Amino acid sequence: MCGIVGYVGNQEAAPIILHGLRQLEYRGYDSAGLAVLDGDGGVQVRREAGKLLNLEQAVSQAPVTGAVGVGHTRWATHGPPSQRNAHPHSSPDGDLVVVQNGIVENFLDLRQELERAGYTFRSDTDTEVIVHLIDQHYHNGSAGDLEDAVRKALLRLKGPSAIVVLSAHHPDRLIAARLGNAGGVTIGFGRGEMFVASDIPAILRHTRQVAFLDNRQMAVVTAHGAVFKDLDGRPLAKECTRIDWNPTAAEKGEFRHFMQKEIFEQGRSLTDTLRSRLDFQRNAVVLDSLNLTPDHARRLTKLTIVACGTSYYAGLVGKYYIERLARLPVEVDYASEFRYRQPLVASDQMVLAITQSGETVDTLAALEEARTGGAFTAAIVNAIGSQAARVTDGHIYMQAGPEIGVASTKAFTASTTDLLLLAIYLGQQRGVLAEAESARIIRALSMLPGLAGELLEDALQNDRYRELAERYHTFYNFLYLGRGIHYPIAREGALKLKEISYIHAEGYPAGEMKHGPIALIDATMPTVVVAPRDHVYDKMISQVEQVKARSGQVLAVAHANDEAIRAKVDAVMPIPVADELLTPILAVMPLQIFAYEMAVRRGADVDQPRNLAKSVTVE
Numbered sequence: 001m002c003g004i005v006g007y008v009g010n011q012e013a014a015p016i017i018l019h020g021l022r023q024l025e026y027r028g029y030d031s032a033g034l035a036v037l038d039g040d041g042g043v044q045v046r047r048e049a050g051k052l053l054n055l056e057q058a059v060s061q062a063p064v065t066g067a068v069g070v071g072h073t074r075w076a077t078h079g080p081p082s083q084r085n086a087h088p089h090s091s092p093d094g095d096l097v098v099v100q101n102g103i104v105e106n107f108l109d110l111r112q113e114l115e116r117a118g119y120t121f122r123s124d125t126d127t128e129v130i131v132h133l134i135d136q137h138y139h140n141g142s143a144g145d146l147e148d149a150v151r152k153a154l155l156r157l158k159g160p161s162a163i164v165v166l167s168a169h170h171p172d173r174l175i176a177a178r179l180g181n182a183g184g185v186t187i188g189f190g191r192g193e194m195f196v197a198s199d200i201p202a203i204l205r206h207t208r209q210v211a212f213l214d215n216r217q218m219a220v221v222t223a224h225g226a227v228f229k230d231l232d233g234r235p236l237a238k239e240c241t242r243i244d245w246n247p248t249a250a251e252k253g254e255f256r257h258f259m260q261k262e263i264f265e266q267g268r269s270l271t272d273t274l275r276s277r278l279d280f281q282r283n284a285v286v287l288d289s290l291n292l293t294p295d296h297a298r299r300l301t302k303l304t305i306v307a308c309g310t311s312y313y314a315g316l317v318g319k320y321y322i323e324r325l326a327r328l329p330v331e332v333d334y335a336s337e338f339r340y341r342q343p344l345v346a347s348d349q350m351v352l353a354i355t356q357s358g359e360t361v362d363t364l365a366a367l368e369e370a371r372t373g374g375a376f377t378a379a380i381v382n383a384i385g386s387q388a389a390r391v392t393d394g395h396i397y398m399q400a401g402p403e404i405g406v407a408s409t410k411a412f413t414a415s416t417t418d419l420l421l422l423a424i425y426l427g428q429q430r431g432v433l434a435e436a437e438s439a440r441i442i443r444a445l446s447m448l449p450g451l452a453g454e455l456l457e458d459a460l461q462n463d464r465y466r467e468l469a470e471r472y473h474t475f476y477n478f479l480y481l482g483r484g485i486h487y488p489i490a491r492e493g494a495l496k497l498k499e500i501s502y503i504h505a506e507g508y509p510a511g512e513m514k515h516g517p518i519a520l521i522d523a524t525m526p527t528v529v530v531a532p533r534d535h536v537y538d539k540m541i542s543q544v545e546q547v548k549a550r551s552g553q554v555l556a557v558a559h560a561n562d563e564a565i566r567a568k569v570d571a572v573m574p575i576p577v578a579d580e581l582l583t584p585i586l587a588v589m590p591l592q593i594f595a596y597e598m599a600v601r602r603g604a605d606v607d608q609p610r611n612l613a614k615s616v617t618v619e
């Protein structure tokens with residue numbers, strides 16, 4: 001969950017590291033630090049509690065100079081957020097520093113062992129054991145071979161860890177290593193300069209040529225390249241990947257927050273998601289990287305979707321799509337539950353992970369469980385080169401571009417769109433989807449970016465959502481209701497509201513309201529209904545009546561031309577009329593904007609909500 005940036009080259013390292021950390025601040029923001037080698041064989045360290053701004057101020061007051069360095073932004077696991085617990089952590093004589101993303105599960109045993117060996121700990125973190133272990137090996141068994149010392153230290157660790165090591169005795173290099181599912185380690189190739197980062201946006205300004213470390217791999221990075229090895233010291237050949245993202249895709253531009261930018265670029269991101277996937281001539285969907293043969297698709301007896309949070313809700317929409325169009329039973333499970341419940345998996349099943357980051361630890365563990373059971377594994381994943389894309393039999397890239405806002409928005413609409421593509425694809429391969437029906441849906445899909453653009457433009461052009469936030473920002477509880485394919489949208493809307501504005505919100509299937517939640521309804525608990533005119537519209541209207549009969553206020557996501565609902569509810573969040581299969585993808589957008597405006601009105605930190613981090617690489 002933490003963010004790491006490293007630089008070796010010919011420019012000043014500190015500004016490059018600080019800029020990179022800013023792009024990674026979504027991964028953790030409770031403290032930050034950096035270390036830069038000076039020309040006289042010393043390591044200059046600056047560390048500050050709180051947001052990155054504090055570190056930037058510290059560096060401007062006490063500048064560090066040098067062309068090799070490493071930085072870190074932290075999401076606390078061991079030890080509270082404070083200056084002493086901020087990374088980098090240093091060896092006793094300060095000539096070696098380490099930054100880490102991950103958890104050392106056996107850190108107490110290691111700490112006691114190191115204390116017995118004479119090491120004094122200056123922080124509460126698990127990371128400090130890593131630097132002392134490397135130091136111990138460096139001065140003893142490894143006899144001054146840093147690479148060997150790092151390898152030996154890593155082999156003592158239990159739990160996932162991604163680390164970068166810098167040493168005053170080896171001033172031309174950084175050593176980066178990955179053990180387990182600790183989140184990505186990206187090595188960036190420049191001209192006469194090299195980069196290390198937890199995620200691509202941190203270095204996109206400087207290079208688009210990257211390589212990724214897998215589990216149990218390390219890289220010795222100098223200004224002129226990188227040497228890759230496994231943790232047994234065997235050399236590895238690595239291919240570079242070219243990243244096509246535009247560098248400005250990872251910048252905020254004219255928007256106040258990344259989340260706002262990402263909401264309003266969904267017209268564009270959906271265009272990219274659909275790009276080269278729709279074959280109008282054959283009325284087919286192109287998903288080559290899924291690597292699923294028609295024969296295999298026909299033999300599937302079940303599909304299990306595993307995911308967390310927003311990606312899980314996308315999976316619930318996917319269940320509707322796939323069961324309807326491909327007639328394949330779909331189970332949707334929280335990855336954190338699936339991995340521990342000894343699931344029944346077999347070779348005639350497909351297990352599909354949905355993950356924006358491709359690094360969520362529970363989702364990767366669920367995939368591992370599926371692989372062990374012999375299932376065909378696949379991922380709908382946004383982050384290029386991430387672990388989920390690499391460990392699965394096939395994948396579909398969301399093509400949404402970098403998502404920086406901690407609250408997921410454009411990745412939700414991209415992944416639901418991919419699930420619709422997958423449903424058509426499976427329906428065709430399994431011979432259960434009529435050609436005329438696929439042609440109709442493919443035509444409808446091609447309209448999706450335009451419809452999204454229209455909805456978002458309308459929202460930008462008027463004050464509707466700011467006025468709603470003005471009216472509702474002081475309420476403490478909200479109920480979100482949806483039915484059928486819109487039930488997951490109600491849950492996603494509720495999640496958006498709670499995570500960035502800290503207002504309690506429950507997403508519920510509308511038909512279940514009278515089995516419990518109706519007891520909560522009164523004038524202080526507004527209800528948000530997702531009620532486009534579909535086959536359950538009348539039932540949604542009767543829920544509206546029931547809420548109104550109990551003095552409840554109702555806000556409705558409804559078709560822009562639905563005058564009937566407008567007359568019944570307190571406020572409408574309009575969406576354009578579209579094919580029923582596209583409606584969930586459009587209906588979530590007003591809920592994203594509503595949550596955003598509510599959070600802004602309440603003065604919350606939209607891009608860095610408290611306690612959350614974007615890429616959840618620890619349990």
Ligand code: F6R
Nearest residue numbers: 309310311355356357360407408
């Ligand atoms: C909510 C949110 C999280 C993520 C979840 C899974 O806005 O962002 O709920 O959806 O942590 O993350 P990924 O998709 O990266 O596996």
